[in-house]
Amino acid sequence: MFTLYSMQLSGNSYKVRLLLARLGVPYRLVEVDILKGETRTPEFLAKNPDGHVPLLELEGGHLLAESNAILVYLAEGTRYMPADKLARAEVLRWMFFEQHSHEPAIAAARFWLHLVNGRELRINEIDQWMEQGYAALALMERHLSAHDYFVGDQATVADFALYAHTHVAPEGDFDLSGFPAVNDWLTRVAGEPGHVAMNAISGATTRISLSQA
Ligand SMILES: N[C@@H](CCC(=O)N[C@@H](CS)C(=O)NCC(=O)O)C(=O)O
Known part of the structure; x- marks a missing residue:
């Protein structure tokens, strides 16, 4: 069985929980509190030297980091990762866009x-986040005005990668009201079978503590 190191409110962790739920794959869940520094302990850094969740432990013990790499690994051979060479490249294109832009x-x-109420600490970065974030949302809006999903005619891991942070973007002061196609797509993805909300845990999940993992 897979073990997923995850934080409930982390968008990158949520991507993986969303895919596992949609696939109906049971797994063990280890909640890691990044706000308490639990990703920076020697024990956790021995598992992921980059000090981040999500982290997926495979049955043989291999530890796979990076949310989008985990999505691709889990989606291979399923309806969420196309077989066609160009379609696969397009899925990766949107996943790289998600991580870069x-x-x-x-x-x-x-x-x-x-999450940390740190507006004063980062006051000089907010304008740049807004400019870059709204540019990314505008690009998504243009694409989704002509397509129901990012690639092909059904959800792929490109949609889950982008859904995770987009649906909670208003928590970071982004106003989504000017992006009707993005809103329609968010509703479409959330309405599909197997969907789980960010604050929910799929029924197929066993929770264990970090000290047990
Ligand atoms: N590129 C990484 C980013 C992961 C990441 O930033 N994780 C955050 C939570 S969303 C984290 O673990 N932060 C804890 C820390 O930096 O100590 C991915 O997509 O998995």
């Missing part, structure tokens, strides 16, 4: 403005 602004704003 979307998450660094939208997730950072949510982290500092909502």
Whole structure:
């Protein structure tokens, strides 16, 4: 069985929980509190030297880091990762876009403005987050005005990668009201079978503590 090191309110962790729920795959869940520094202990750094969740432990003990790498690994051979060479490249294209152009602004704003109430600490970065985040949302809006999903005619891991931080972007001060196609897509993804909310835990999950892991 997989073991997922995750934090409930982390968008990157949520991507993986969302895919596991949609696949109906049971797993063990280890809640890691990044706000208490639990990703920076010697024990955790021995598992992921980059000090981040999510982290997926495979049955053989291999530890796989990086949310989008985990999504690709879990989605291989399922309907969430296409077999066609160009479609696969397009899925990766949107996942790289998410990590380079979307998450660094939208997730950072949510982290500092909502999760840790650190507006004063990051006051000089907010304008740049807003500019970069709204540019990413505008690009998504253009694409989704003509397509129901990022690649092909059904959800892939590109959609889950982008859904995770977009649906909570208002917590980082982003106003989504000017992005109707993005809102329609958020509703479409959330309405599909197997969907779990960020604050929910899928029924197929066994929780264990960090000290037991
Ligand atoms: N590129 C990484 C980013 C992961 C990341 O930033 N994780 C955050 C939570 S969303 C974290 O673990 N922060 C704890 C820390 O930096 O100590 C991924 O997509 O998995």
